[in-house]
Amino acid sequence: MTGWIALGLAPEGVRACAMRGGRLLEQVAAGSEAAALEALSEPADRIIRIGDGAPAALPAAILPATGPGLPGFSQKTPPDVIGGWVRLWLAGFLAEQPGWDGVITATEGAVSHWIQISAGEAVSSQSFLTPRLIDALGGAETPDPDAMADSLSRPERLAAHLRAAEVAGNAGALTGHLIGAELAAARAYWLGQQVAVIAPPPAP
Numbered sequence: 407m408t409g410w411i412a413l414g415l416a417p418e419g420v421r422a423c424a425m426r427g428g429r430l431l432e433q434v435a436a437g438s439e440a441a442a443l444e445a446l447s448e449p450a451d452r453i454i455r456i457g458d459g460a461p462a463a464l465p466a467a468i469l470p471a472t473g474p475g476l477p478g479f480s481q482k483t484p485p486d487v488i489g490g491w492v493r494l495w496l497a498g499f500l501a502e503q504p505g506w507d508g509v510i511t512a513t514e515g516a517v518s519h520w521i522q523i524s525a526g527e528a529v530s531s532q533s534f535l536t537p538r539l540i541d542a543l544g545g546a547e548t549p550d551p552d553a554m555a556d557s558l559s560r561p562e563r564l565a566a567h568l569r570a571a572e573v574a575g576n577a578g579a580l581t582g583h584l585i586g587a588e589l590a591a592a593r594a595y596w597l598g599q600q601v602a603v604i605a606p607p608p609a610p
Contacts, residue, residue, distance in 0.1 A: 414456030553582030
């Protein structure tokens with residue numbers, strides 16, 4: 407048997423991850439919990455339901471003290487909600503890097519989160535719809551570095567930059583300008599900080 411299974415809704419459907427300690431053994435996705443569990447190659451001693459329960463208000467411990475599930479985080483100002491899967495990723499990272507302080511940027515689905523970590527807590531967050539905008543505007547997977555630098559230094563020209571990239575048919579520039587604008591808006595989070603990036607692997 408595996409040690410435990412993380413189970414919950416995700417952008418691709420219901421995600422099930424077979425775990426042993428902090429190590430991922432297998433990950434599947436299906437249309438229902440039953441189908442996801444059946445798709446795993448072996449059973450588990452325990453199921454942790456990701457996203458189960460009321461979100462913990464920031465600042466909050468990375469892992470809850472009690473409870474059968476792992477809810478996400480919420481923040482009042484600026485308003486934000488971070489899903490339970492991202493919280494699980496944070497816990498896994500800190501298990502490998504105990505005592506680490508800094509900022510973790512985590513992308514799940516159409517949202518990217520910048521989360522300040524200190525003394526084992528998620529302190530604050532700032533989130534962006536950059537992945538959704540890249541998809542909606544037809545941006546490329548790989549950003550144009552010059553476009554990224556332009557919007558990092560002059561984010562107030564983002565709309566004009568996007569129009570120019572659209573007319574030129576430059577999908578890499580669309581992506582670069584959007585990422586550059588996000589970096590400019592998140593400057594207070596990453597400037598002078600350790601930064602770790604967490605994201606699921608790209609689709610095959």
